[in-house]
Amino acid sequence: MAEISGSVVKVDHGPKVRGEARFVADYPMEGILYGKTLRSDRARAKIQAINVPELPMGYVVADARDVPGKNGVLIIGDDTPVFAAETVEFVGDPIAMVAGPDEAEVERILREIEVEYEDLEPVLDMRKSEKVFYEYGYEKGEVDKAFAEADKVYEEILQTGHQEHGYLETQGITVVPLAGGKVKVHGSIQCPYYVRKALVLALGIEPGDIQVIQDVTGGGFGGKEDYPSMIGARVAVTALKAGKPVRVVYDRREDMATTSKRHPTYSVYKAAVKDGKVTAMDIDLLYNAGAYTTISMVVLQRGTICSNGVYNIPHMRAHGRSVKTNSVPNGAFRGFGAPQVFFAVEMFMAHIAKDLGVDPVAFKEAHFVKKGDKTSTNGIFHHGVPLPQMNEKLLTASDYWAKREAYASQPKGRYQRGIGMSYSFHGGGFTGTGERDIIKAVAALQKYPDGKVEILTSGTEMGQGLFTTFAKIVAKELDCPIDQIIVKLPDTDRVPDSGPTVASRSIMVVGELLRRAAAKIKAEWKDGEAQRVEERFQQPEWQIPFNYDTFQGDAYPTFSWGAHCVEIEVDTYTGEQKVIGAWACYDVGTPIDTTVVIGQMEGGFLQGIGYAHMEQMNYDKKGRIRSNSYSDYTMPTAADVPKMEMHLCVEEYPEGPFGAKGAGELPLVGVPGAYVNALEQAIDKDFCHIPVTMEDTLTHWREGGQA
Ligand code: MTE
Ligand code: MOS
Secondary structure (H helix, E strand, O other), X not given: OOHHHOOOOOOOHHHHHOOOOXXXXXXXXXXXXXXXXXXXXXXXXXXXXEEOOOOOOOOEXXXXXXXXXXXXXXXXXXXXXXXXXXXXXXXXXXXXEEEEOOHHHHHHHHHHOEEEEEEOOOOOOHHHOOOEEEEEEEEEOOHHHHHHOOOEEEEEEEEEOOEOXXXXXXXXXXXXXXXXXXXXXXXXXXXXXXXXXHHHHHHOOOHHHEEEEEXXXXXXXXXXXXXXXHHHHHHHHHHHHHOOOEEXXXXXXXXXXXXXXXXXXXXXXXXXEEOOEEEEEEEEEEXXXXXXXXXXXXXXXXXXXXXXXXXXXXXXXXXXXXXXXXXXXXXXXXXXXXXXXXXXHHHHHHHHHHHHOOOHHHHHHOOEOOOOOEOOOOOEOOOOOOHHHHHHHHHHHHOHXXXXXXXXXXXXOOEEEEEEEEEEEEEOOOOOOHHHHHHOOEEEEEEOOOOOEEEEOOOOOOOOOHHHHHHHHHHHHHOOOHHHEEEOOOEOOOOOOOXXXXXXXXXXXXXXXXXXXXXXXXXOOOOOOOEEEEEEOOOOOOOOOOEOOOOEOOOOXXXXXEEEEEEEEEEOOOOOEEEEXXXXXXXXXXXXXXXXXXXXXXXXXXXXXXXXXXXXXXXXXXXXXXXXXXXXXXXXXHHHOOOEEEEEOOOOOOOOHHHEOOOOOHHHHOHHHHHHHHXXXXXXXXXXXXXXOHHHHHHHHHOOOOO
């Protein structure tokens, strides 16, 4: 392991464990108004009137008419209204905001506002959607020919459900109008510059008049990528109308029922098999975007590109659509459109193997991509692909072959066991040429006369250890102790725009800029003087430019790799599924801090287990989310943590700091495939959807399946 990989105490650890860290809800409320959101209780309707009762002194109600700029929250498109004006498009669509000094009084006013609607027929089933937001497709090789020449053709429909982020801290933002028309925003934010950009449009003021600061944040997982822009715009409009600071902090129910989630999908996979190998795939993907576009465009791009998983399919066609429904807009969630397709392709490959009478692991291994192979989009896997070594490691660690054989012929009894494996990758950074053409990251280091060096980036800490790993990278390059390095919560008035903290890009992209800046500062070091160095992103020369129209080229410069093994036991009396063994091997390049990386692995793996079988979000016929609390939406808790064995395999990335690649999302992405394959063996039934819940196993037996 590289020297840098040894672990240190996290730089943000002290204040958090001592309870001194200030989250947005911890700021005193003196002089700040409580804000609450009036939301649609219809999935689709025309707004005919908003009747507001007489307001006591000091209270305000803001709605679409009060938006000084454009009534659109700029995310990628700006179709998400700040406040719904003519129509509401989902249950929970914000119509107005009430603010005032007394929280109970604000709630009373909220209850007394009457909205008159003219109901319209909502579309809740994505297959019946009337509107395609985005559509992408690409083709490589000769797909039709391969199907025509196949020995056998397979087709399967695979479906995935919603997933709720379940960050510990709910969404919250404070907006403070300052003298001279400036606006200061602070809160639980993943991407401060995104919030600033959204406020420029909604408030119609200059970027320089908006200051956005991240407060200590209790988890994001993608859920605080776009959403703070929406709350930020709403609170800002209300604060400007009131002429006073306003704070909004959601309670758990509001957060679960109205903020973004993982896109559910409905996918049709077809494969041509010749001489025991998959020669072609034809893939059709449908992503349920919900009511507005938010970031469905990039979620769909990643999903479509990754739809063949870690397999070299010489002839393939992929087509993806992201469609509107009258439900909560779905957004980013760890993996960004990829976990859906990795589940689909892993199950599809396992089911083909079963039909061919071969073990899924051997079948999948025979199709693994390797260095130099073409990617789905005719890019190249430029760097080493350690899948075979990772696979070997797990087969040994889990004793897969012996268990797989034993469970195949286990006697029928109350407890049935199974074991399964799955494989995944995660492309680091923005898709295509996004880093070069859209993000254009800038990172800076400021050296002070006393020799301390401050990191200046817009990178946010959400528990993923970024402040620590950034500090380690700079300290290592400067060859100084880590306590010489200063990292503060990002403030757009002080830090350059190094891009959003998404797409597992921070260490690989921004970390490398910091390393280069540190090398420069070291070379030019002048004792006792202030110095500042800035570095800008440059796309590696060998990267094949990606064409967004044809979906051809390198979608990602490099990939992180994952292999997973899950062993489960099912209680045939209760239907209960229990993980009794969990192994994974991940290649994230050089781990910048082993404890941080293992933390990411274990947490991500567990989120994958939840996604596979526990987390189910239900809507009723009127489009209302019923699973709006932790008692209705079960997520893995400490009690569900199995014994997890995490292994690392290091394939250094020459363009990443000290050889590091992205680590943040990878560990969740491929887990459900292993879980469901283990379940299939345990109860001898194939599944094509997640979550596969306890009720699903019970239904299987009720319908005549053998226990
Ligand atoms: N880990 C923790 N503890 N909390 C989080 O909110 N977000 C994940 C991942 N790991 C998250 C996390 C997501 S969705 C991403 S994109 C990455 O961290 C972002 O951080 P990185 O760029 O530093 O990997
Ligand atoms: Mo992560 S889903 O890219 O915020």
